[in-house]
Amino acid sequence: MPDMQQIINFIITIGIPVVVLLSFILANAMYLQLMERKVLAHMQSRLGPMRTGWHGLLQPVADAVKFMFKEDIIPAKADKWVFSLAPLIFLVMAFGAFVAIPFGPDTVIFGRTVHLWVSNLNIGVLYIVALAGIGTYGVIMAGWASNNKYSLMGGFRSAAQMISYEIPMAFAIVTVALMAGSLNLTEIVQAQSQKWFIIVFPVGPVAFFLYLIAGVAETNRAPFDLPEAESELVAGYFTEYSGIRFGIFYMAEYMNMMIVSLLASIMFLGGWMPVQIFPKLLGGIPPISWINTALAAIPPTLWLLAKLYFFIFFYMWIRATLPRYRYDQLMTIAWKILLPISLGTLLVAAFMKQAGWM
Amino acid sequence: MINQLIFAYFAAVIVVSAVLVITRKNPVHSVMFMLLLFFHIAGVFVLLNAEFLAAVQLIVYAGAILILFLFVVILLSVERESQAARANRFWPWLAGFGLIIAGEIALLVLRGSFPGEGKMAVQVAGAGVRDLGVVLYSKFLVPFEISSVILLVGLIGAVMLAKKKTNE
Numbered sequence: 001m002p003d004m005q006q007i008i009n010f011i012i013t014i015g016i017p018v019v020v021l022l023s024f025i026l027a028n029a030m031y032l033q034l035m036e037r038k039v040l041a042h043m044q045s046r047l048g049p050m051r052t053g054w055h056g057l058l059q060p061v062a063d064a065v066k067f068m069f070k071e072d073i074i075p076a077k078a079d080k081w082v083f084s085l086a087p088l089i090f091l092v093m094a095f096g097a098f099v100a101i102p103f104g105p106d107t108v109i110f111g112r113t114v115h116l117w118v119s120n121l122n123i124g125v126l127y128i129v130a131l132a133g134i135g136t137y138g139v140i141m142a143g144w145a146s147n148n149k150y151s152l153m154g155g156f157r158s159a160a161q162m163i164s165y166e167i168p169m170a171f172a173i174v175t176v177a178l179m180a181g182s183l184n185l186t187e188i189v190q191a192q193s194q195k196w197f198i199i200v201f202p203v204g205p206v207a208f209f210l211y212l213i214a215g216v217a218e219t220n221r222a223p224f225d226l227p228e229a230e231s232e233l234v235a236g237y238f239t240e241y242s243g244i245r246f247g248i249f250y251m252a253e254y255m256n257m258m259i260v261s262l263l264a265s266i267m268f269l270g271g272w273m274p275v276q277i278f279p280k281l282l283g284g285i286p287p288i289s290w291i292n293t294a295l296a297a298i299p300p301t302l303w304l305l306a307k308l309y310f311f312i313f314f315y316m317w318i319r320a321t322l323p324r325y326r327y328d329q330l331m332t333i334a335w336k337i338l339l340p341i342s343l344g345t346l347l348v349a350a351f352m353k354q355a356g357w358m
Numbered sequence: 359m360i361n362q363l364i365f366a367y368f369a370a371v372i373v374v375s376a377v378l379v380i381t382r383k384n385p386v387h388s389v390m391f392m393l394l395l396f397f398h399i400a401g402v403f404v405l406l407n408a409e410f411l412a413a414v415q416l417i418v419y420a421g422a423i424l425i426l427f428l429f430v431v432i433l434l435s436v437e438r439e440s441q442a443a444r445a446n447r448f449w450p451w452l453a454g455f456g457l458i459i460a461g462e463i464a465l466l467v468l469r470g471s472f473p474g475e476g477k478m479a480v481q482v483a484g485a486g487v488r489d490l491g492v493v494l495y496s497k498f499l500v501p502f503e504i505s506s507v508i509l510l511v512g513l514i515g516a517v518m519l520a521k522k523k524t525n526e
Contacts, residue, residue, distance in 0.1 A: 082386065122486060126413035133421025137393060140425070144386060144432045152432070163425060183487060 017118045021098055028258060029251040030060035036316050043320040067247030075147060075240050082145035087241065087248040090138025093131045094255035100124040101262050102186045104272045104301035116301060117186070124185040125173050128263065129166070132218060135256065136162045139220075139237050142249070146240035154236025157226045157327065161217055164334035165224075169214035171342035175207040175349045176267045189271030196270040203349040208268045210342050215260040217334070219253065222319040226327055261311035262304070269307050272300030365405055371398045383440040385431040389424060396420040410487045 034049065034056060041048030049056030074083055101124075104116040121127050136159050143155015177183050179200060180191035191197075197204045217224040233239070238249045265271060274296045277288050325333070371394065378391040396419050403412035494502055 079384075079386070082390065085390075121409065123409045123413050126410070126417065130413045130416035130421060133417055133425075134393075136421070136425060137428070140428055140432070141386075141390070156429075156432075159425060159429065163422070166421070 012112075014118075017115075021118055022095075025095065025098055025255060025258070026251075029254045030064060032254040032257070032312060033063065033250070034060050035312070036319075039313065039316040040320050043317070064247070067244050067250075070243040072243035072245060073240075077147040078240065079145040079147070082141050083240075084245070086138050086142035086145060087245045087252070088138075089141065090135055090252045091248050091255075093135040093138065094252045094259065097128045097131045097259045098255075100127050100185060101259075101266070102189065102271070103304055104299070107301075120184065120186055123183050125177060125183045125188070125263075125267075128259065129170055129173065132162075132256075132259070133166060135252075138252075142241070143237035146237070148240050150233045151237050151239045154233045154239070157233075158220055158237055161220070161224065161226060161330060161334075164331060165214045165217035165338075168210050168334065168338035168342040169218060171339075171346050172207045172211040172214065173263075173267065175203060175342075175346050178346070178349050178353055179203070185266055185271075189266055189273065192270040192273060196268065196273070198268040203345050203352065204268070206341065206345045207349075208264070210338055210345065211264060211268065213333075213338065215264060216315065216318065217330070219256045219260055219315075221253075221257070221315055223322040223324050224330060225324060226330060257312060257315060258308065261308050261315070264311050265304060265307035271307075272304040274298060274300070274303050361405065365402065368398045368401045368405065371395075372402070383444075384436055385434055385439050386428070386436065389428045389431055392424055392427075393420055396424065410490060 037059075038048045038056070049059040052058040052062045074080055099118045100121045102115075102117040102120065106113050106115055108114070139162070140155045140159040143151045143153075143158070146152070176188065176197055179197055180188040182188060182191070198208045199205070220226075238246060241249060276292050276295060375391045375395040375398070379388045379395065382388045382391065396415060400412040400415040400420075403409070403415060
């Protein structure tokens, strides 16, 4: 029989972080949809949702209610088990990846040192890459089980795209791991306390660029949204889904976006490290040093979230700006451009590390 | 105690899903059970503190190899595959060999000790990525390189088999 203290400890070390993280993810997954619609609307000189709540602020709630109460249709010729499992696999893999992400350094809350992560894995980056790889199954299973040509095509395209872009992405991540000397996300952030990896010339910016492009493709977003290209494939792999299962796919897409953005901030933009203006060069001169002190006073977690939302805004911006690629262009970009560049970057990074220039 | 319970769960699911992989008539379902199998093998690795191997198990087997299986299998006609014969005429022989191998494994387990470097491998795998890399590139460099050459041969072989024959 475990005593009271153990139960309380269990709740504090596992229960509370999981609940906080879950509510954070779910609130984000709901409201990022609204943010996307608003951002796209304003970029196209429209207003976006305005009716539900002040400037459409209650739109996500209305959407969620609609998803839950709509009829959940399973096509007669569909493979029932696979059809209903597919969105769950997609969702669980998206949720699972958040476990490894550190949202800030150890902080003291109510007189207790709290870790701002659920689990500090030694192989954090690899874990997230592995889960992203499994997420592909959700898409391809959904496409196959729907028993619909468009869904199948969408599933195929998505799987091919995700497999192709995983490779340059993994090499960009390996480059970062090499620079930091660790696969642990917390240690990767700490390794950037002097210099963010994005400004470690010449490999930093290149790896960042590779990761950013591969990240957009991994999340199946414009301009790489071939799997759900509505002008050719209706809605791609989730054409046949309705009700809450459709909602799950929709939410999981935003969760994947958050994971990719969080990883980009953690690996290249110093995670929770504050922005400083030329700390070594001009750091001592009064007006700049005041600004630097003020910036450093902002809590670390807010910095990480600011970077996260910056990337998410960037994704929406891309979607509003760039037209969709053709499928052969998509494959050419992955295999003939990104892959050689990523291999080269890794070689240069390894050389620099060995020569002690980093 | 709790570790043994978790191991028992993993082992049970591994055995059951492995059997289901070869008995399902629908090839896509076979692949799904194989995914389940890989997940639980990764779980056993985690239980042995070999986190890196668990991640690699998922990335390489589940994330790359099995996806390619699924790619091919999805193109098959499920109805025709379901009606196809389950085995060819050599099945009694194969079942016999399977039984012999199973008996050998059972004998080894009952004896209770394994010769050789098995224990060291478990220790190294549990020690972390850095130590694993060092051991792989120093002590086991030759086997490591040989296995990469074998993989390369497999790769080239597959390309040669799939290549169109051109008469020039």
